[in-house]
Amino acid sequence: MDILQAKERIVDFIRKKCEGAGVTGSVVGISGGVDSALVAHLAVEALGAENVLGLHLPELNVTPPEDVLDATEVAHGLGIEFRTIDIGGIVQTYLANMPGSDPSNKYVNGNLKARIRMSILYYYANLGSRLVAGTGNKTEILLGYYTKYGDGGVDLEPIGDLYKTEVFQMAEITGVSGGIIDKSPSAALWEDQTDENELGHSYDTIDNILIKMLAGEEAGAVALECGVPESELDKLLQRVDSNMHKRMLPPVADLADIRS
Numbered sequence: 689m690d691i692l693q694a695k696e697r698i699v700d701f702i703r704k705k706c707e708g709a710g711v712t713g714s715v716v717g718i719s720g721g722v723d724s725a726l727v728a729h730l731a732v733e734a735l736g737a738e739n740v741l742g743l744h745l746p747e748l749n750v751t752p753p754e755d756v757l758d759a760t761e762v763a764h765g766l767g768i769e770f771r772t773i774d775i776g777g778i779v780q781t782y783l784a785n786m787p788g789s790d791p792s793n794k795y796v797n798g799n800l801k802a803r804i805r806m807s808i809l810y811y812y813a814n815l816g817s818r819l820v821a822g823t824g825n826k827t828e829i830l831l832g833y834y835t836k837y838g839d840g841g842v843d844l845e846p847i848g849d850l851y852k853t854e855v856f857q858m859a860e861i862t863g864v865s866g867g868i869i870d871k872s873p874s875a876a877l878w879e880d881q882t883d884e885n886e887l888g889h890s891y892d893t894i895d896n897i898l899i900k901m902l903a904g905e906e907a908g909a910v911a912l913e914c915g916v917p918e919s920e921l922d923k924l925l926q927r928v929d930s931n932m933h934k935r936m937l938p939p940v941a942d943l944a945d946i947r948s
């Protein structure tokens with residue numbers, strides 16, 4: 689992959705999608721991680737700093753303090769309009785008003801937080817006639833490693849065809865700070881969560897596996913080449929399969945044959 693050429697293609701994509709939708713602006717959730725930092729940079733190149741709104745949506749006591757600093761630095765470095773909104777009170781209000789909710793279930797509450805963030809991004813998209821720029825990369829999209837209608841609920845996915853390892857490469861040539869590039873990728877939905885712990889492998893290994901499998905290589909050979917047991921490779925492929933529903937529109941019950 690020629691990363692420079694890919695970058696030009698993505699910048700052009702963002703500009704054209706906004707033009708096509710008749711809007712000048714975009715809103716990006718800036719977490720302090722590398723995916724959103726890269727998308728914010730690319731959106732500024734495409735639309736101009738004055739047309740990008742960055743929202744940092746931390747949850748007090750869960751979001752690492754360095755993420756708040758990093759997100760703020762991204763926005764200030766780019767000179768974009770920026771707001772920080774603590775979602776802690778909103779999460780608590782949801783839990784307090786949902787009978788049977790379980791404040792100790794980090795998985796369910798993590799997905800709720802991702803969907804709260806999505807609804808805030810859309811609030812500001814509606815308010816200012818902007819598109820919500822997603823930050824999903826090809827690795828996450830293939831694995832379904834995102835919350836359906838949470839961080840997956842967006843208007844466009846500029847870096848959706850870049851593997852995570854390519855995201856790092858593009859971030860380096862785009863001016864994303866080294867501190868952000870060097871951090872362990874994390875959804876930060878609960879304390880000490882990291883992507884690589886949850887997925888069970890490094891992104892280097894995962895991308896290597898996905899690239900070889902998509903190229904049609906045989907599973908046994910891929911497992912050997914990537915140094916993982918075949919059972920682990922099966923688990924990753926199982927993720928790809930079982931999350932297929934996230935990559936499609938909801939199925940519609942077909943009534944065509946009974947309509948007169």
Ligand SMILES: Nc1ncnc2c1ncn2[C@@H]1O[C@H](COP(=O)(O)OP(=O)(O)OC[C@H]2O[C@@H]([n+]3cccc(C(=O)O)c3)[C@H](O)[C@@H]2O)[C@@H](O)[C@H]1O
Pocket residue numbers: 798799802828832833834835836838839874875876877883886930933
């Ligand atoms: N076959 C099927 N057809 C249609 N819909 C189906 C379905 N199977 C499940 N579903 C629906 O999907 C739901 C499960 O999907 P979902 O709610 O997304 O939840 P799920 O995929 O179980 O969890 C999200 C995963 O993404 C990770 N994540 C989330 C957010 C951000 C990041 C990050 O990297 O920043 C990572 C998170 O840590 C967790 O591992 C089910 O409750 C059900 O409603």
Ligand SMILES: Nc1ncnc2c1ncn2[C@@H]1O[C@H](COP(=O)(O)OP(=O)(O)OP(=O)(O)O)[C@@H](O)[C@H]1O
Pocket residue numbers: 716717718719720721722723724725743744745746747751805823839872873874875876883
């Ligand atoms: N605290 C937050 N404030 C604003 N947006 C957030 C926050 N947490 C998550 N998001 C949104 O959800 C997206 C998905 O998170 P994800 O962790 O995959 O990406 P990232 O944080 O940008 O990069 P990394 O994978 O390196 O942590 C983010 O890119 C961002 O758009």
Ligand SMILES: [Mg+2]
Pocket residue numbers: 719720721722873874875876
């Ligand atoms: Mg993150």
